[in-house]
Amino acid sequence: MKSLMAILLIAFASSALADSHKLAVPANPKWQTECGSCHMAYPPQLLTAENWRQMMKGLDRHFGANATLDAKENAEILAFLERYAARDQRYSANTLRISDTAWFQRKHREVSNSAWSHAKVKNRANCTACHVTAERGDWSERSIRMPDGRHWE
Amino acid sequence: MTARKIGIVILFIVGSGVVNADTPPSLIAGYTTEAARATPGFAPSAERGQNLFNRKWGVSQTMPACTSCHTEKPMAEGKHVVTSKRIAPLAPAANPERFTSPAKVEKWFRRNCQEVIGRECSAAEKADFIQFVSKGGRV
Numbered sequence: 562m563k564s565l566m567a568i569l570l571i572a573f574a575s576s577a578l579a580d581s582h583k584l585a586v587p588a589n590p591k592w593q594t595e596c597g598s599c600h601m602a603y604p605p606q607l608l609t610a611e612n613w614r615q616m617m618k619g620l621d622r623h624f625g626a627n628a629t630l631d632a633k634e635n636a637e638i639l640a641f642l643e644r645y646a647a648r649d650q651r652y653s654a655n656t657l658r659i660s661d662t663a664w665f666q667r668k669h670r671e672v673s674n675s676a677w678s679h680a681k682v683k684n685r686a687n688c689t690a691c692h693v694t695a696e697r698g699d700w701s702e703r704s705i706r707m708p709d710g711r712h713w714e
Numbered sequence: 715m716t717a718r719k720i721g722i723v724i725l726f727i728v729g730s731g732v733v734n735a736d737t738p739p740s741l742i743a744g745y746t747t748e749a750a751r752a753t754p755g756f757a758p759s760a761e762r763g764q765n766l767f768n769r770k771w772g773v774s775q776t777m778p779a780c781t782s783c784h785t786e787k788p789m790a791e792g793k794h795v796v797t798s799k800r801i802a803p804l805a806p807a808a809n810p811e812r813f814t815s816p817a818k819v820e821k822w823f824r825r826n827c828q829e830v831i832g833r834e835c836s837a838a839e840k841a842d843f844i845q846f847v848s849k850g851g852r853v
Binding site: 599625627682690 | 821825
């Protein structure tokens with residue numbers, strides 16, 4: 562029984578690790594700057610290539626804001642996004658919102674409404690409200706700080 | 715090419731970069747020249763810049779004014795009204811990086827004027843605005 566527990570624990574830990582590892586990308590200053598000025602630069606792995614193509618086509622109406630780039634920068638950034646995009650439909654959303662993907666919804670299913678509507682969070686686009694180290698690439702559960710200051714349990 | 719010649723060439727490139735670096739005054743001067751073509755004798759005004767900045771345009775529901783995200787104090791940090799991301803101060807006195815890259819300045823005028831005012835800003839408005847924030851928001 563003990564060994565079974567150990568195996569389960571290792572399996573769980575490595576799947577959690579695999580998830581956070583998947584979100585690492587090589588440094589790309591252009592993507593970081595252009596996609597990270599109004600919100601954190603969301604990891605390319607969190608949407609499919611088709612989603613990113615749609616997104617980069619509609620930057621003049623980017624979730625209600627004008628986020629246009631010149632054609633060259635747009636193409637360069639899209640190539641980077643496509644290269645690291647998800648291949649799995651669990652990371653796809655017709656709305657192009659990462660928070661509407663099946664993956665995101667499952668991952669956040671235990672987050673309470675009061676946490677989502679907390680003044681420090683306000684919006685599902687605000688990853689770093691709880692994933693306080695996400696901009697350094699650390700999305701691990703142990704680094705989560707809920708808006709009330711508590712660790713994620 | 716000898717090492718010494720290469721060194722001189724490098725010094726020249728680095729040196730010319732420093733000479734050509736843009737500053738808030740050089741950007742104001744550029745926009746002023748452009749504005750003076752349409753309005754002879756145009757001179758930038760911090761007061762007009764402040765009016766532009768504080769005015770509730772009401773074009774965008776989420777961002778009715780520049781101050782929706784940047785606050786009314788150019789020396790202070792702002793906060794994106796939708797995403798809550800921190801925005802570095804607009805005033806060069808609080809944020810020396812501001813108004814040092816013409817491409818970046820044009821990009822943000824293009825986006826934010828469209829967004830908040832519903833049209834592109836004129837060269838005169840840009841000159842007024844940079845004048846206003848360069849004075850730390852005092853008129």
